[in-house]
Amino acid sequence: MGSARNNQEPSGCEAASRNATAPEPGFAPGIAPIDPAAFASAYQIDPRLPALVPGFDAPFYQAGLAGYSDAAMRIIARRQGCPLCVTEALLDRSLLDGGRGFAKADLGELDNNTPAGPEDHPLVGQIMGSSPDEMAAAAVKMVEQGRRTPKEYRLIRERGLASAPESAGEITAHERTFAAIDVNLACPVKKVSRKARGGHWLREPAGAVEILRAVRDAVPDDIPVTLKIRRGSDDTPEAESNFMRVFDAAYEVGIAWATVHGRTVEQKYVGPSNWGFLRDLVKRRPDRLIFGSGDIWNAEDIFRMLEYTGVHAVSVARGCIGNPWIFRQANNLMRGIAPKPPTIAEQREVLEHHFRLSQAVNGERKASLLMRKFGVRFSTHHPNSEDVKRRFIEVKGTDEWLAVLDEWYTTDSERAPEPAQA
Ligand SMILES: Cc1cc2nc3c(=O)[nH]c(=O)nc-3n(C[C@H](O)[C@H](O)[C@H](O)COP(=O)(O)O)c2cc1C
Known part of the structure; x- marks a missing residue:
């Protein structure tokens, strides 16, 4: 056991959220007649979810939340029935910074320093950064549990996976790896040294697609690569067209699902999440596996979003901070049991x-x-x-x-x- 997150460089998503607005309902005209309890009790999960990640057997999960969603918060959520958790956004640079940088990253060191120990599984590892090569090397390091030497990971960063010695060795069942690698193109924190990262890639769609391709190519085929994205950099038509370009290309390069946050990068966390945008997107791209994010404040909201937008799963973020019971309540709603507050x-x-x-x-x-x-x-x-x-x-x-x-x-x-x- 260790103090894994001491001195960790913050990814910034938390700081950017300090102007978060108080809970308010999603931006969803015509949502009033929806009966979330009736919808929940009849809901059938899309079979692609557990097929991609065994154990992902309910249509919701705990989001990455910088400054909160460490292994402790994740395990608490799982004990209340949360089927899947995401790490906070980890900077590619921190992950690659030798052994210490890797250990400092929030990888859930509870089980003999093994990320995603038995009680913290399945776990999606989220990465964020400014360069396709670094992002790809960081993703490889995550799924390999950092078992190569720092020099080998430097080689992978500089010359690609093909240049590295063949194998990092077998990962044993005890050492479980990440169930998926999630690429963050959503965090609204400012650019660093004029380089884009997180949501700022939405203004540079070609670079965003390069990152997605590099990470997908580097991660073993049996581990899904996924995407967290905002609905645009701002509300201009150009931003929407950039979004569609990145979104479509993501699936073309082999991304398994995209979680779309219905706020723009410019909006940060202020104002409502645009559920209408999510609904239109699902209608426009009916074959895609799409998850939704934004304005999930209680268990009923999960099913309101599922019904209103048609997304296949819902990311629970601020609504589960200090409220792990939201997951128990959501599971119970699916069993026809009305949610009760915790005693x-x-x-x-x-x-x-x-x-x-x-x-x-x-x-x-x-x-x-x-x-x-x-x-x-x-x-x-x-x-x-x-x-x-x-x-x-x-x-x-x-x-x-x-x-x-x-x-x-x-x-x-x-x-x-x-x-x-x-
Ligand atoms: C404090 C804080 C930290 C966050 N950190 C991350 C993060 O590391 N990775 C990520 O994908 N999203 C992060 N987010 C965004 C949330 O996952 C989610 O998309 C957003 O809060 C909208 O959902 P909500 O309105 O239901 O909270 C963060 C949000 C907050 C408030």
Whole structure:
């Protein structure tokens, strides 16, 4: 176990989200008559999902969330029935920066330093960067668990995979690799040294396609390569045409699915996600496997988006920070069971587990800071949410954090626990 994320260079997606708007409904004219519970109980998952990623057996997953979605948050989500998780966007450069750079990346080091250990699987590793060669080498390093020497990965970056010694050796079942590699063309953080990365590639569609092709060519055929993309750089017709160019080319080079965030890069996280755009896209490209992102705030929203837009799966992002029960509720909706909020006892159990896992992943000091921000989000489920929130904001270390649990999470509420999922 290690402090995998200490000192990690932030990918910036988190900073760019600090201007996020409060929850508001998706941009979806005519959505009112939709009955998400009825739709959920009759819903049949597209068989391509579990065929591509064994275990991906429900139409939703936990998104990459820089600064939040580390192994601790992912495991907490999985314990509530989340079938698939994505790492936060990892910079190709950090991944390639020798052993330390690789170890620093958020790879979920809970199981003997093995990314995607048994409880954190299936896991999609997301990469972001400015150069096709670096992105391809970083993707190879991820799926190989970094088992070659740094020099060999430098060679792969400079001259391609063909130039490297034949094999990185067998990956044993214990060392499970990533279930898929996701290319981030969505993060709105500013350009670095005038080089595009993340969502800024949408202004340079030819470069974006080069990255997708390079990563797809480098990753073994049996590991899907996928795409996270925004609906455009802005609202101009040129931006939409760039989007379509990258989107269509992605499938031509062999991308398995694209998750489309219905906001523009310029919008960052402000204003509604345009579900109408997603609906039109699915109609225009009926054969493509398309996932949707944006404005999923509760379990019903997952099924509202599925029905309204026709996407094949939904990415749950801000709606699951401090709310892993969204996954249990979504699974229960599919079984015809109305969602119930977590009892105080259930909240305490999850808060304790999350805290212990975070300490194992991040080390004690960083876990205390991180859990303060999670505590604030968890507090929204408490009947005295404002008081609990204030207490979480004040905490300085482990003892104080645990004292908030003793102070506020001891009496059970009257609510009956929700039935466990099948
Ligand atoms: C704090 C934060 C960090 C994020 N980091 C990532 C990331 O690393 N990778 C990614 O694909 N998306 C990232 N996103 C975008 C989300 O995955 C999602 O697309 C976006 O928040 C829209 O969904 P929502 O409106 O339901 O939150 C981030 C969003 C936030 C708020």
